[in-house]
Structure formats: structure tokens, C-alpha cells
Amino acid sequence: MDLEERVAELERRLAALEERGGDGPRAAPEADGGGFWALEGLKERLAEDGAGGGGVLFTGAVRMPTGLRYEWQYGLAADTVLDADWAAAAESFAALGQAVRLRLLREILDGRDTAAALTELDGIGTTGQIYHHLRQLSAAGWLHAPSRGHYEVPAARVVPLLVMLAAAQP
Template sequence: MEVEERLAALEDRVAALEGRKSVDPAKFWALTGLRERLPDSGGVLFTGAVSLPTGEYYEWQQEAMAEDQFDRDWSDLSGVLAALGHPVRLLLLKEILKGARSTAELQEHESLGTTGQLYHHLRQLVAAGWLRAAGRGQYAVPGSRVVPLLVVLAAIQEPA
């Protein structure tokens, strides 16, 4: 690698590091507010205000200190994440958030498989806390899980 290329690469790295220290407060208003509340070890915040197609409305905010997250055992979270790792389960959650709440309504969707498969996936989502039984053959995403679910989905998408 020639000196000019190495210098350009080094300048790019320095610029990237400097960029981490100063952010546009108008663009990163939530981050600016979070920094005011955080210890030096840092933390994360997720928040949202969501109107569902059903007319339900949820607001949620949760913060976690980075040190606490690094100190905890992450393996106990694997079941909650694994429940989201199947395309049928993601489709179920989407359909339920859009208003299909009964197993009869869900069975009408051709991509959700047989009745046995449907119940298997519903049980997995209930066990992981992403769904709750809302009555006989009725399911709902708990209000406290609506924004976190959308955050998880947004977090795994490519940033704009």
C-alpha cells in the first residue's frame, strides 16, 4: 500500500472517530437526551408511539445501562429471540397486530400452515411472551411488547 493510500485511510478513520463524538442534535435528539442521563459506561434507549391498524395506540420507552447489559447472562434471552426466528411466527405477529385475533381468522391465511402448525407457532409465541391468550381462541400482542417488537424488527433492517 502506498503512502498516499495509507494516509487517506488514516484520515478516514480519524474523521469517523471524530464523527462519533459530535452528532447533529436535531437529527439525534433522542441520543442527545439520553447522554444527559447516562453514566460514562453508556446505555441504550428505545421508545415509540404506535397506532395499529386496529385503532389501538401504544407508547413505550425503555432504557438499559450498558454495564448492566454486559453483566447479565444473555443465554436466558435466546428463547425470546428464537421465537421470532421463524417466518410463520413473524407473519402471525404481523397479522395479529393488523387485527386478525382469532384462530379462525388466522387459519384463513394460506401461509400459516395446518391447524396443528398454527397452534404450535402460537404456543411458541405465547411461551416467549410475544403473544398472550386473550380468550378462547383469541390472541393479542401484549401492549408492553408492541414497541419492543417493532424495535427488534427495525434494528435488524439495513439502516437508511
């Protein structure tokens, strides 16, 4: 079974688990280890595939302040992640490695989506600096411009961005 088929099967199984679980969102796992419904589904899936090295899954359902809703999930076998060229991720991480760029992403997710509106923010830099940051975020795939002067975080990058920010919490 190739990676795409495995991910599709994982998505199907996770959807089935969610259907069995009731109408509302599930609470985060308790500190005592209870309630790891996503983890248990991942372990079942990996056992069926014989992926003895484990796996990684991240998923989310998010309603943004703008009212937009994003649902997304992604899973990989641990061996796939461990064997990958980690240096290839450097540009993506580097683009997020500045507080100004993270603030720009937050403002864009909050609905301030034009370059003109972003230049009005205090402490964000000159117009030239803002455009430099927007270009860096766009080059790394964290932003795209659906029309001239307007920016948005691509739908497929919203949950991964929030996952990375959550993982960075102390």
C-alpha cells in the same frame, strides 16, 4: 440510585424534553447527525448518574391499523446489558426466528386475532402447526390469550417487537 429509579427519572426527563419540543412528532435524525433529541437526553441522564459506560434507550409511539395506540420506552445502562446473561434471551429470539411466526404476529397486530381467522391464511400451515407457533410465541411472551381462541400482542411488547424488526433491517 437503583435501576427502577434511574429508568423512572429517564422517563420523566424524556417527557420533559418532548414537552419543550412542540406539538407534533419529531422527525427521525438526519444522516448528518442532527436532531438526536432522544440521544442527547439519554447522554444528559447518564452523565448525571455517572454511567461512564453509556446506555441504551428505545422508545416509540405507534398507531396500529386497528386504531390502537401504543407508547413505550425503556432504557438501561450499557453495563447492565453487557453484564446480563444473554443466553436468557435465546428463547425470545428463537420464537421470532421463523417467518411464519412473524407473519402470525403481523396478522394479529392487524386485527386478525382468532385462531380460526389465522387458519384461513394461505401458506401458514395446518391448524396444528398454527397452534404450535402460537404456543411458542405465547411461551416467549410475544402473545397472550385474553380469551379462549383469541390472541393479542401484549401492549408492553408491541414497541420492542417493532424495534427488533427495525434493527434487523439491512
